[in-house]
Amino acid sequence: MSKRAAFFAAGLAVYATAVQAEGQSISAKVEFMFDGAKVAIAPMAVEASRHAALFAALDPSCDPYCIAPELAAPGIETLIEPDVLAFLEKGVGTNAGLLVDARMPHDRDLGFIPGSVSLPVDTVSPQSKFRRDILKALGVRVFEDVFNFADAQSLVVYDNGPTQNDAGRLIGYLLDAGYPSEKIRYYRGGMQVWSVLGLTIQE
Amino acid sequence: MKSTKPKISFDPTPQRPSVDQPFDREAWEKQLNEPKIAKAPLRRVVVEPIPKAPQFEATGLMAGPRPAYLPRNTRQLALSSGVALTVFLGLASAMFWINDDRSAASESNASLLVSDGLSTGSQPLDENTTRAASSDLTDVSTTFAVSVSRAPAPKDLPAVVLASLQSKTVLEPKLQMLKESVLAGSYQVEIYSLKGHDRVRLRFEDEVVTSEDAVDLAVEDLMQTRPGLVNALRTPSGMIDKDTLIFSLVRSALMSDQNVEASTAAREMSRKVFSVSPARSDNLGSVRLYTVKPGDSLAYISLQFYGLPDAYSRIIEANRDTLQSPDMIQLGQRLIIPS
Numbered sequence: 403m404s405k406r407a408a409f410f411a412a413g414l415a416v417y418a419t420a421v422q423a424e425g426q427s428i429s430a431k432v433e434f435m436f437d438g439a440k441v442a443i444a445p446m447a448v449e450a451s452r453h454a455a456l457f458a459a460l461d462p463s464c465d466p467y468c469i470a471p472e473l474a475a476p477g478i479e480t481l482i483e484p485d486v487l488a489f490l491e492k493g494v495g496t497n498a499g500l501l502v503d504a505r506m507p508h509d510r511d512l513g514f515i516p517g518s519v520s521l522p523v524d525t526v527s528p529q530s531k532f533r534r535d536i537l538k539a540l541g542v543r544v545f546e547d548v549f550n551f552a553d554a555q556s557l558v559v560y561d562n563g564p565t566q567n568d569a570g571r572l573i574g575y576l577l578d579a580g581y582p583s584e585k586i587r588y589y590r591g592g593m594q595v596w597s598v599l600g601l602t603i604q605e
Numbered sequence: 606m607k608s609t610k611p612k613i614s615f616d617p618t619p620q621r622p623s624v625d626q627p628f629d630r631e632a633w634e635k636q637l638n639e640p641k642i643a644k645a646p647l648r649r650v651v652v653e654p655i656p657k658a659p660q661f662e663a664t665g666l667m668a669g670p671r672p673a674y675l676p677r678n679t680r681q682l683a684l685s686s687g688v689a690l691t692v693f694l695g696l697a698s699a700m701f702w703i704n705d706d707r708s709a710a711s712e713s714n715a716s717l718l719v720s721d722g723l724s725t726g727s728q729p730l731d732e733n734t735t736r737a738a739s740s741d742l743t744d745v746s747t748t749f750a751v752s753v754s755r756a757p758a759p760k761d762l763p764a765v766v767l768a769s770l771q772s773k774t775v776l777e778p779k780l781q782m783l784k785e786s787v788l789a790g791s792y793q794v795e796i797y798s799l800k801g802h803d804r805v806r807l808r809f810e811d812e813v814v815t816s817e818d819a820v821d822l823a824v825e826d827l828m829q830t831r832p833g834l835v836n837a838l839r840t841p842s843g844m845i846d847k848d849t850l851i852f853s854l855v856r857s858a859l860m861s862d863q864n865v866e867a868s869t870a871a872r873e874m875s876r877k878v879f880s881v882s883p884a885r886s887d888n889l890g891s892v893r894l895y896t897v898k899p900g901d902s903l904a905y906i907s908l909q910f911y912g913l914p915d916a917y918s919r920i921i922e923a924n925r926d927t928l929q930s931p932d933m934i935q936l937g938q939r940l941i942i943p944s
Binding site: 489492493496497498499538541543545546548549550552553555556584585 | 630633634637638639872875876879880881882883884885886888889893910911912944
């Protein structure tokens with residue numbers, strides 16, 4: 403009996419160290435280069451509570467009130483904040499990826515994640531005349547009306563948060579254009595969760 | 606009580622890479638882009654299914670039975686036609702010579718009567734005239750000299766005739782076949798691996814033009830007409846990039862038809878290759894850099910990034926400072942790809 407208890411205790415100890423080890427590797431503080439300048443993201447931002455209140459009070463973008471699904475589209479991975487931070491550091495910081503803000507300009511004006519680029523969802527709709535140029539800017543090769551996505555950037559797409567689905571729509575448009583699903587990820591928390599966590603927000 | 610060992614297995618290593626570890630961007634990107642749902646490895650990209658008919662329906666001049674001896678016996682055919690031609694030309698020249706001598710004899714007799722030997726002006730007669738001008742009609746040395754001066758001509762002639770004959774009989778029917786295949790849409794765009802790097806090429810039902818002889822012939826032909834393209838088809842190892850050569854030949858054959866159907870088929874061919882092109886470049890802010898891989902040629906790179914094999918001059922222009930000469934690209938060389 404005591405043997406069993408000892409094993410149990412040993413198991414718990416291993417579990418505890420594992421949790422600790424995992425906990426250590428997630429840091430809310432990252433620094434990376436973006437657009438030729440150093441960008442720093444840290445927790446406990448000064449205006450965190452003001453931002454959190456602002457984004458929480460936003461009207462939901464759909465009526466009746468709806469909540470964004472877990473997955474933006476089949477095959478699109480949904481990320482949480484540590485993934486976004488790692489992506490900023492290792493993807494955006496090395497020119498290998500882009501953090502995409504799918505909101506329209508009036509929403510972005512309220513504040514955005516540092517190191518993100520604005521790609522308003524309506525500019526990528528099939529009717530948009532900018533679609534071709536925007537895809538080119540994302541690294542897509544264009545010949546006549548054919549797209550080649552071999553060089554296309556890895557994207558993480560976000561919006562206001564779970565009460566909005568601009569990111570989901572943008573991802574849908576990109577997939578329609580042929581963008582490979584393994585190059586797109588969805589940060590569902592968006593500005594709402596980002597601000598609640600007190601992470602740096604740029605205005 | 607016998608206690609069994611509890612099976613506790615736990616992997617204490619953190620799943621996320623530590624921040625302190627040196628960052629390997631390529632590995633990270635690979636891991637990042639790995640599809641979460643395992644897909645069956647897709648090696649061959651079939652853009653358009655081959656129509657049900659096992660072989661394409663030939664029309665026009667190609668409607669007849671296909672010459673089966675062409676692909677396999679090209680060398681024998683070339684050799685035997687060369688031998689036949691040499692024999693024929695040899696015989697012909699011998700006949701000519703004999704005839705010459707006969708006519709020379711009669712002519713020289715005639716020149717006794719007609720003092721103006723330049724009356725006809727044609728070459729053999731000119732020679733006869735010189736001979737006729739010599740005082741002694743039985744002078745053998747002049748006859749000999751004349752025949753020797755004629756000898757080199759048939760020596761060069763077969764080579765030239767043979768080359769044009771080969772390109773007429775070997776290359777053109779093959780090109781015609783490929784053209785018909787493209788018009789009928791019975792070809793595939795295929796991704797294959799060369800020394801660990803993915804490449805794209807056209808794949809035809811008939812592998813006629815892919816035979817080495819035909820490639821050599823086509824290169825010889827192109828040397829005359831488009832030396833720039835031949836340079837742009839050179840790979841880092843100095844060989845000819847066969848995939849792009851075939852693409853170029855078929856494309857220009859289609860474009861030279863100057864009808865809507867053919868040029869549409871040529872564009873479709875470009876579009877299919879372009880859409881599945883596996884070539885990757887690095888984005889360095891405003892500049893795109895492509896690293897030269899085995900088997901690449903400037904024409905191939907141009908096809909990957911611009912959809913056309915002939916747009917290589919844009920790449921040459923952008924890399925003027927680093928390219929030693931247009932036909933010298935080196936393995937691992939970084940080329941600027943202007944957008």
